[in-house]
Amino acid sequence: MEARRENRELTDIELTENALAVLRKRYLKKNDRGEPVERPVDMFRRVAGNIAEAELKFRDGEEGRALYEEYYGRFLQMMLSRRFMPNSPTLMNAGRELQQLSACFVLPVEDSIDGIYDTLKHQAIIHKSGGGTGFAFSRLRPKNDIVQSTMGVSSGPVSFMAIYDASTDKIKQGGTRRGANMGILRVDHPDIEEFVTCKNDNDQITNFNISVAITDAFMEAVEKDGEFELVNPRNGAVTRRVRARELFKKIAYGAWLNGEPGVVFIDRINADNPTPQFPIESTNPCSEAHLPPYDSCNLGSINLSLFYSEEAGDVDWEELRETVRTAVRFLDNVIEQNNYPLPQIEEMSKGNRRIGLGVMGFADLLIKMGIPYDSEEGLAFAERVMRFIDEEAWEASRALAAERGVFAHYEGSRHEARGDRVRNATVTTIAPTGTISLIAGCSGGIEPLYAVAFMRRQADMEMPDVNPEFVRVARERGFYSEELMKKVAEQGSVRGLEEVPEDVRRVWVTSHDISPEWHVRMQAAFQKHTSMGISKTINLPNEATVEDVERAYRLAYSLGCKGIAVYRDGSREEQVLSTGKTA
Template sequence: MPRRPFSPARNVKTREASQALPPLPLQDASAAIAQSKYFLPGEDLDGLRRRLARTLAAVEAQPQRWEEAFYHALHYAFPGGRIMANAGAESFKANVSTINCTVSRTLDDSMAGIMEAAREAALTLKAGCGIGYDFTTLRPQGAHVAGAGATTSGPLPFMDVFDAICRTVSSAGGRRGAQMGCLEISHPDIESFVTAKREAGRLRAFNLSVLVTDAFVQAVLDDTDWPLVFPAFRHEIGAVPTIWRRWPARDALHTVNERGETCCRVYRTLRARALWDLIMRSTYAYSDPGFILIDACNRMNPLWFSEDIRATNPCGEQPLPPHGACLLGSVNLAAFVRKPFTAQAHFDFEHYAKVVRVFARLLDNVCEISGLPLPEQRAEIARKRRHGMGYFGLGSSLTMLGHVYGDTPSLAFTTAVTQTLALENWRAALAIAREKGPAPALREDIELTPRHLAQNPALARDGHKAGERLPARLLHARYAPHLQAIATLDAALIDDLAQVGARYTHATSIAPTGTMAASVGNNASNGIEPSFAHSYVRNMIVPGEKAKRAVRMESYELLAYRALVDANVDAERLPRAFAAAGEIAPQAHIAVQAAAQAWIDSSISKTINVPSDIGFDAFKDLYLHAVAQGLKGCTTFRFNPEVHQGVLVREADLAATTYEFQLADGSRVQLPGDALVEYEGGRYSAANLYDALKEGFYGKL
């Protein structure tokens, strides 16, 4: 139904909107999610804030002063889910972590190496952390196994092992594990990887992403051939076609040249566009895999001079090095909108900046209580103190300000709030470094290599040469592209960071915040997204139930509109600014992500919701458009009931989809997706029951 134009004078009627929206009580579904995910027994939202403020201020020299400052900030921002659930909760649950994001060690191409990584993954998942892996280092199916007189099965069967570990560990811990599996676009098994999740029930504890290189994108644009390669064993050199490529691991059995490139065997060659189309068709039908522009991630990394990024955490907002870990937190933008739904609606940037600075200090203190299970992970986070502060409620804020997601004013607002987020984070990084010292990684000296000079031509322009040693803090502040963008806003800040160093090496990323926003955020829009819909069904995992439960939720902006403007408004008859995810053109989604990415030093987790009836050619063009806009990755979701239900589902999609069940007597019954079904003592939507039975997770949640 077409949206009505936004008209503040008419919409407000005789009610005077207050300067700030009064707190809205958590809707029932939000409270239920918060209770199951974050609250300790007997705790409510205010109790959560008090616990977090007390726990995270305890490491300060003046705990009482900072406890009150943190408590105030926690009315406007929330640390990551593992922090909310686990900080200060030692008496209820020991041996858990406050860290959401990790990446595995580099997988050694040996049975012992793979099993050691699996052991570490089990401990990491048990502690409540998500984990990402790069499987590129595992030799392809059919390759020779030294000493065994056999050939390898390739990375996919080993991924099944990690998948089983994740499902087993999470089934015992109450929180489903999350994993990201990555494979480079040049790996000989890339086609099997791309299509792996077409098999019902396979790799369901994984998100999948292809590591796409600049060279492959160019090959697609030029419509040229693309070689699939893997490091050649010494006895193969001269006997098989080979090329030199940068590779994520080195092995004594392989040959490396003076440029650090590995001699690789060419297993096959295919048209780049054919491989691209395979990825696009799989994503079109199955919403997997996404892709990560891995060269862009490394090029834009503030630690470009000392890290090689090969994987991300499960939601993609944190590209991390081996054993890398990052703590997350998100500011609720909707909490800073003043006089919403009026001609005077505006965003309180001054208060926002103050909260960001205090929140940065709160997040930094999480490094002292990470609870990470592996010594390598603890060493990594202590050395770099990596942050990932982002926000949620962008879509809700735009609606309350009267902007349509993706239009010109919305892009200007996105730029402004993200720019402020970045600038104030680095100001806090300098202030805390002056008080407590910079991150240890920025106290080191780095010896320049030819690769450094090739990566960053500005070094040579400034007269630096290979073999010279420079302070890491200088390479970070003066030569990282992100920090140089910050210099255009505050040049003196960058001068000081180059002299003093920053408290943390990375400051910002935008996580999906789906559970956080839906619960403690009272269903403000998650992450950088617009609201999925303003009244819809959320599929929740509920302990003790055998399939997901469908619960109704309404958007924060709808609740606010009813509180301030029209208590009886129908969710289908709202002003134009209430455009939901499915009503927004995919190109507008990309434009908003690009506006934010310019000021985010890590990455952004974003899902572009596309219409179910979008044509394939139009769909695949979105990805090349995303590349052209400078994004580091791209993920889409197209509702396809034959494959899966999403977490969020529009009732119109459910009602329009028919599911067929075969009964014990062999007869079949067809039901619409929103029909309620009683089965084995439980009551479920037909869609959720069908999905659970088909995917094999019925009774295993």
């Protein structure tokens, strides 16, 4: 209680040098000369004020005013204490002219020139405003299929994806970040082989992450080593039969080669789609948000590293409960305050009211708890934390429904079928938190530590930059030495370093020390209690084989994951969006 009261009075935010640099460069409001005209604390005030304004839309007069004041304070404290951060577009744009607050959008791609080029324009509008876009090209007729009106032939999904890619190059997102896209094709599309190999060359379609939408029927055919039919979406005709295992291997080979394509288990995503009246065919660029066409999602993440209570030797569950509830209200308010790039998106987003509350700093919290990431205890802890957050988030959404009503598309939803009156179709999603974890100063999403320490070039000198918590532990346990820190920084991890006590080594594991199987199992543990998807990279060692990738895909499928993305060490120099934090 004491600590909480203290936190309520924060008037500024503690930031690392890196966090400050990122904010100055891309987040803070600037004048014509490009100089920041707000301090970080002003940015958080701007965001808290703008998001709290939604309170005034639901309650008039005194009551509205009081709610505004209360939530302005709560939202501000939640951010200044670094316990919660909304996704980047909210930080950048709330309370400013653009007012575009969402990170993720999905657009339809109809099988017509009008449809394809309308969406191309909509993609540009969304990128300009700072959002990422996802598309499924599955409804497009295959390459060389007939075009009635001209008696010509179609150039196929991959060629149109290349056009979207080229357009992305020209639009810088809100002047702040490069456009990111997800391109998806169903595994039964006749052009699937061209699609899965279209990024084998690293210089192609560089603004897209690509994923294959894998069906249950395909996985069954792989299991049985059977044949699988490729179907023309224009007329339902079977164009070809392929051996499922061969196609599966091609997909795995691409992922082995350079991490592309990933896969999403599309039938499973639809089986859990809370609004089945709007089927899902694609995801956002990092694949955590499963959205029907024209839907959007605004994300926010809780920094778990700050919820360890030393006194209790456990999570401060009360504090976490309060933060989850406030965060859900914050994200529901974002839907009201958002300036949508298209009327269709406004209709769908307000209709479904999808929000995606996630976590970051999970690896940091595990370390404080003394639990290794790659352990049964680690998995059990992950489930416990995420179940708690998910349940509390639903409670908050129910309370909001009582106060403000259920979401407009409630009728026909799975929530209606269960008689569960909630305000939001979804509540939880785990985002990569690429930048906001850097701002909050914690480990990204649910990823293990990227490194315990790394060598940093500073004033022409190579200096070890060591995780401050590790320095603290090293001093406390009496094994600190500059020489050792340098050693850790050179190899990134503490693996095999005898100078570090065994129990410390066991807890301070990095993504490279963890086997693919444990990565997948951790993703599956979080998925059990998450409404939408999980952004997670399954790290493979450089010497991993194509069969290892296949094994990881099968495991992900059998454990109930909604998709999987692997990355083999050293297989690619640059990623469209890197989920881990590199030095």
